[in-house]
Amino acid sequence: MQVTLKIFRFNPEKDRKFHYETYTLEAEPTERVLDLLERVKGYHDGTFTFRRSCAHGVCGSDAMRINGRNRLACKTLVQDVGERITIEPLLGLRVIKDLVVDMEPFFENYRKVLPYFINESPLPEDGRERLQSPEERARFDDTTKCILCAACTTSCPSFWASDDYLGPAALVAAHRFIFDSRDEAAAQRLQIVAETSGLARCHTVFNCTMACPREIQITKAIGELKMATITGKLD
Amino acid sequence: MKVHQFDVVVVGAGGAGLMAGLYASRSAKTAVISKLYPTRSHTGAAQGGIGAALGNMEEDRVEWHTYDTVKGSDYLGDQDAIAFMCEQAPEIVYELEHMGLPFNRTPEGRIAQRPFGGHTNNETGKPVRRACYAADRTGHMILQTLYQQCVKNNVTFFDEFQVIDLILSNGAAAGVVALELATGELHVFHAKAVVFATGGYGRVWEITTNAYANTGDGIAIALRRGIPAEDMEFFQFHPTGIYRMGILITEGVRGEGGVLINDKGERFMDRYAPHVKDLASRDVVSRAMYLEMREGRGIGGKRYLYLDVRPETVNKYAAIDGRTNPDGTPYTVTAEQILAKLPDIIDFCRTYLGVDPVTQPMPVQPTAHYAMGGIPTNIYGEVVIDEKNTVMPGMYAAGECACVSVHGANRLGTNSLLDIVVFGKQAGIRAAEFANGADFQPLPDDALDYTRSQLDGLRHGSGKENAFTIATELKTVMFDHVGVFRTEEGMSQALEKIRELKERFKDVRVSDTGKVFNTELLNAWEVSNLLDIAEVTTACALNRKESRGAHAHEDYPKRDDENWLKHTLVWQRDGKLEIGYKPVTITRFQPKERVY
Numbered sequence: 001m002q003v004t005l006k007i008f009r010f011n012p013e014k015d016r017k018f019h020y021e022t023y024t025l026e027a028e029p030t031e032r033v034l035d036l037l038e039r040v041k042g043y044h045d046g047t048f049t050f051r052r053s054c055a056h057g058v059c060g061s062d063a064m065r066i067n068g069r070n071r072l073a074c075k076t077l078v079q080d081v082g083e084r085i086t087i088e089p090l091l092g093l094r095v096i097k098d099l100v101v102d103m104e105p106f107f108e109n110y111r112k113v114l115p116y117f118i119n120e121s122p123l124p125e126d127g128r129e130r131l132q133s134p135e136e137r138a139r140f141d142d143t144t145k146c147i148l149c150a151a152c153t154t155s156c157p158s159f160w161a162s163d164d165y166l167g168p169a170a171l172v173a174a175h176r177f178i179f180d181s182r183d184e185a186a187a188q189r190l191q192i193v194a195e196t197s198g199l200a201r202c203h204t205v206f207n208c209t210m211a212c213p214r215e216i217q218i219t220k221a222i223g224e225l226k227m228a229t230i231t232g233k234l235d
Numbered sequence: 236m237k238v239h240q241f242d243v244v245v246v247g248a249g250g251a252g253l254m255a256g257l258y259a260s261r262s263a264k265t266a267v268i269s270k271l272y273p274t275r276s277h278t279g280a281a282q283g284g285i286g287a288a289l290g291n292m293e294e295d296r297v298e299w300h301t302y303d304t305v306k307g308s309d310y311l312g313d314q315d316a317i318a319f320m321c322e323q324a325p326e327i328v329y330e331l332e333h334m335g336l337p338f339n340r341t342p343e344g345r346i347a348q349r350p351f352g353g354h355t356n357n358e359t360g361k362p363v364r365r366a367c368y369a370a371d372r373t374g375h376m377i378l379q380t381l382y383q384q385c386v387k388n389n390v391t392f393f394d395e396f397q398v399i400d401l402i403l404s405n406g407a408a409a410g411v412v413a414l415e416l417a418t419g420e421l422h423v424f425h426a427k428a429v430v431f432a433t434g435g436y437g438r439v440w441e442i443t444t445n446a447y448a449n450t451g452d453g454i455a456i457a458l459r460r461g462i463p464a465e466d467m468e469f470f471q472f473h474p475t476g477i478y479r480m481g482i483l484i485t486e487g488v489r490g491e492g493g494v495l496i497n498d499k500g501e502r503f504m505d506r507y508a509p510h511v512k513d514l515a516s517r518d519v520v521s522r523a524m525y526l527e528m529r530e531g532r533g534i535g536g537k538r539y540l541y542l543d544v545r546p547e548t549v550n551k552y553a554a555i556d557g558r559t560n561p562d563g564t565p566y567t568v569t570a571e572q573i574l575a576k577l578p579d580i581i582d583f584c585r586t587y588l589g590v591d592p593v594t595q596p597m598p599v600q601p602t603a604h605y606a607m608g609g610i611p612t613n614i615y616g617e618v619v620i621d622e623k624n625t626v627m628p629g630m631y632a633a634g635e636c637a638c639v640s641v642h643g644a645n646r647l648g649t650n651s652l653l654d655i656v657v658f659g660k661q662a663g664i665r666a667a668e669f670a671n672g673a674d675f676q677p678l679p680d681d682a683l684d685y686t687r688s689q690l691d692g693l694r695h696g697s698g699k700e701n702a703f704t705i706a707t708e709l710k711t712v713m714f715d716h717v718g719v720f721r722t723e724e725g726m727s728q729a730l731e732k733i734r735e736l737k738e739r740f741k742d743v744r745v746s747d748t749g750k751v752f753n754t755e756l757l758n759a760w761e762v763s764n765l766l767d768i769a770e771v772t773t774a775c776a777l778n779r780k781e782s783r784g785a786h787a788h789e790d791y792p793k794r795d796d797e798n799w800l801k802h803t804l805v806w807q808r809d810g811k812l813e814i815g816y817k818p819v820t821i822t823r824f825q826p827k828e829r830v831y
Contacts, residue, residue, distance in 0.1 A: 013749045030587075042703030046755040047747040051275075053446040056482045056583060058375060059275040075586055096417065097752040103272065116383035117335020128289075129332040131344030137337060144337050144369075144376065148274050182335065215582075 001083055003027045005036060008088040010095050011047065018095070020086075021045070029079035034062055037073055037087070050099035057213055060149030063090055064099050070151040070211040090154035092163060106150045109166045113174040113192055118185035136181040143176040143221050145214040152208035152218055158201040165201040166193065168208035168218045175221040179234060186234060194229045202226075236683060237422045241266045241391075242670035244411055244426040245663070246398045246453060249276035250374070250652065251634025252432035253381035254659030255616075255666065259430070260390045263667035266424060268393045268413055270448060270757075273382050277434055277446045278655060281374025282579065283487035284349060284366025285331075285656070286649035287324035291345040292364040292561045297321050299357040300365060304650060305824045307353045307516050308607075308643025309784035310800065311466070313820040316614050316639045320650075323657045328367050331656065336380040338369050339576075349576075350490040353516040353647040353831070362490075362514045364561075366649040371485050371579045377652060396422065397757055398452065399686045401429065401460045401630075404676035408629035412686045416757070419750025421686060425678055427670035428629045430662045431457065431610060431618075432655075435635040436768045438761075440603035441714035444476055444483035453636040455764035457610050458771065459685075462620055462627065463804040463815070465638040466608035467768075468776035469785045471646055472719045474520040476602025477587055478539040484580055484599055486648040488592075489513040491576055492568055493544035494552050495524065496596060497532040502552060508831035512556070515831035518645040518785045521601040521719050534598060541596035544577070546570050548596075601719055607646055607785065608775075609638040611804065616662025622804065622817045629669060629676070633662040640802065643819075644784020693759045698744035702759040705736050705743065709762075709769055717773050723790045726777045733770045740766060767807070774812050775803050796826050 003025055010018040023040050034052055041048045050073075051061040057075035064073055065088040067081050078085075093101035124130060146169065153159050153167030174193050178186040193199050199222065208218040228234055243259040245252050248269035256267040269276070288295040300321040305312055332338060332346060339347035350362040369376040385392070393413070400412040408429040413422045433453025437445025454464055474495070475484040489495075494502045494513050507523040508515035515523075524540055533539055543549075550567045558566040570593045574581060577592070584590045584597050610632040611619045618630040634655040641654055693702075712732045716725035740763060747755040781795035782788045801816040 011749060012751055032587075041755070041758075042701070046745055047749070049747075049752050049754050053271055053275050053448045054277065054280050055447060056280070056480075057586070058280050058372075058579075059271075059277070059446065061271070061275050077587070097749075100752050107272075111386055114387075116387035117380070118387075119333075119335070123333055127326070128329055129338070129346050132340055133344050134340045134342065137340045140337070141370075144379075145372070146379075147279070147375070148272075177335075180335065180337065 001027060001029060003036060003078060003083050003085060005040065006086045007040070007048065009048070009098055012097055027078050029077070031078050032074050033066055033076045033078065033081065033085065034073040036078070049097045058147060060147035063149040063151040064088065065090065070155045072149060072151070072213045075213050090150060092154045092160045103150065105163050106153060106167070106169065109170040110148065110173055112166060113170050114185055114189055115173040115177070117177060117180070117183055119182055120184065130182050132181055139181070140176050140179040142216050143172045145216050146172045146176070147214060149213060151211040151213055155207040155211040157205060157207070158203060164197045166198050168222065171199070171222050171225060172216060172218055175225055178225065178228065190229050193225055199226050199229060237420065238425060239266065239422060240425045240675070242426065243428045243430065243666045244268060244424045245430040245432060246411060247432035247434060247634070248273035248392065249278035249432065249434055249634060250377050250381060250655035251659035252430070253385055254656050255430045255432055255633055255663035256390050257381065257384055257388060258660050258663030259667040260388060261667070263670045266391045266393055268396045268398055268411070268424065270395065270397045272394050273392065274378060276378060277449055279375045279378040280444070280446065280483060281652055282371045282483060282485035283351060283490065284368035284373050284649045285328060285377070285652035286351065286354065286365050286647065287328040287367055287653065288321070288365060289325050289328065289346060289348060289367065291341055292348045294356065295363050295365055297324070299355065299363065300324065302357055302824060303354050304641065304647055306829055307645055307647040309645055309794065309829055310826040311640065311643030311783060311802070311819055313640050314822040314824060315820050316641050318822065319614050320641050320653060320657050324653055327656050327660070331377065331380060334380050334384050336369065336376050338367055349487055350514060351648045352486050352489070352514045352520065354649070355511065360510050362511055366487065366490065368487065371487055371577045374652060377656070398456065399689065399760065401456050402679065402682050403460055404679055407627065407676050409676035409678060412683060416752050419753055421683055423678065423682055425675060427673045427675055428631060428666035430616070430631040430633065430666050431636055432632070432634045432659060433636045435606040436765065437603045439710065439713050439765050439769045439772065440718065441710040442476060442479070442481040442600065443603040444473055444481055445603065450761040450764045451768040452761065452764050453632070454609055455767045458767060458807040461806065462618060463611060463806045464608060464771055465611040465802050465804055466640060467772045467805060468779050468803060469607040469644045470603065470772065471517055471605040471607060471785050472521045472601040473604035474517055474524055474601050475542050475599040477583065478598035478600050480587055481602035482583055482587060483602070483604070484542060484597060488542060488544050488577060488580060491544065491573065492549035492553050492558070492566065493542055494548060496541040496543050497527045498534050498536070499532060503527050511831050516645055516647065519831055522787055524601055525719050539598045539600045542599045543596040544573060544592050545594060545596065546573060603714070605646055605651060606635055607638070607640070607642040607644065609636045612637045612639055614639060614661065615665045616658055617665060622815050624817065629673065631662040631666045633658040644786060689760065689763070690756065693743060693745050693756055694748070696744035697742045700739045700742040702740070702743045702762045705740055706762045706765060709733065709736055709765060713769055717776055720787050720789055721776055723777070726773055730770070730773045730777060733766060733773060737766050737770065771805050771812065775805055775814065778814055779803060800826060
């Protein structure tokens, strides 16, 4: 089939303003949108710039807007989006070049929630693992899937309105540790996410949940965090 | 140009690089430089598990893990290094757990383990549950956990910096040159110790599990600076990649009871590996699949087979095999259990194939997966540069880019995640120790020249050729002729083609003349690495006149211990390749015939 790609272009060294370029190419319906972007770069215009690595939805490099929706280009097939495809960078982050956006504010928010395991208690005397039941492990399974692609955060109107909002991805990271039975810093993290730049900015729009290529129930996780800040319990 | 000074510079931020960075930064001023954001590294794509004889599910022993790895390596692995890795395994898995890694759990709350290819109870010969797993995203969990620990410990990162060259001075490592993607600026990192943890090079082949980023940069850079590469002819083809796309379907699928099926509906692995069947070593399974397809038993006569993990299929063959649970009851699975243990695999199949593995079999083919060879090191991660294992001061390597050698001619599943954490840790500790007792080597005046000449070459070629086209032609010829089965004729043709492509590559000119995020320039430079790595791989494969592990030479179908129980070393000298050898370390296990 013939596919027409309309792609957002911006070269900071040449352009004062972004524009769109259109490319028409032959494609199989089962090809990834990323495969098409590679061919555009390889054969049509070498200057076209985007990030990518694993090409199967686990590294989080190629989040972008595809027909207006945040998706991973490597996890979107041509047949899912049709023969006219518009490709644009994520919203809410500064465009560096074409589809490449400045990820620093995103990672800065991530780092704010103490996104690492904290347990200062002595290790088991036999040196082996800390015990955790399968039920305790299942409690936070969903939020361990996050690949930090930013599709959720950059789909959130609250984040567009002000980038000091932690955003869904950082809240997902907080959830992953807060609900881990082995972790001891839940209270500290709950305090961080309860501040004005945190949970209060979530208005349950569900954009994040819709955008997540890992199908994490993000709005649900944020709801659990809200409940925990109110009740002080981690049920 | 900017100059930075660090005691230790780690290149690469996958599992090995992060582990090295984490350990080195405890006692030395350390920088981790990565061409990707660390969490984009390919460690994150590893699925099935990390091998360690914890014995959480059933009896297991470190010695069994050691023997299985030696046997898996087709006796080319160095047995002292293998013993060291397997001894370290339980401790390092517990260390990961203590860092918060969310392993699946047994009902008793311990780390859950599953069977994997080539891992056995040495007394019964039956598969043993040794792979410690977190669903089917164990690599993702390792990568995330190590990155989180680096954030906690304020490790210094230079993200999206591409290292182009290694600086040597007085025969020792003195730093690296890197291109900052965001600005196009060149940076010199002056260092007392350099750790390469740059990953593999599966992108040499057309069908691969590997990421775009896996272009063998570290090995290519080291070769250009006179460091040899070891055992480059041994490259693993994983049996189960998604048909035509190559995307990895974990061996854990077979660990959970999945079986390979041919066009006649036969579970054919019982003919090739009567004891462990579908859980034989990867080289054995990939060859069996090729033979089935060659005999016309691919599905519909095509170049793929079925991997079947439907509960009714699993339960049927588990009953035939007499497989039991740890408590002795017959092993059975339900659709819910398959969904819970293999969620990502199911997601991949639904997304890319429109196939639901719970109700339909998955079309699979062998796919280029893992480099057993690489930069020669000892068990401390120190790079050794000749037949006598002479150490290059200040130079370290770990992970897939390194060859210790713990994988020999064929790696067992779950041993790569083990390798990266064990030897990443060693390299980090040793690099910091070395740096704390050493002075900086002087920076040569021409430190940037070689980088500049490489990049200028790509900017000022005639423009007659396109790097993307050259890469595509390379991948095809490598997949056709330097893949699972190899012949003298095919490999000779491949080598000729690679050399033609290398000539043509001189006429490449990138069209992007900008500085900011010039990924065209970067990708073209990566193609130069692929070409060098492909040439070395093919030359070493042509040279080894036997079949061993992943190197299946049809003109020499038998293993030949008399002449070839030795490691290959290859040097790039004045544009020519020189080949040498060094002995394999054999301690407890004398080579014998390998039967699964």
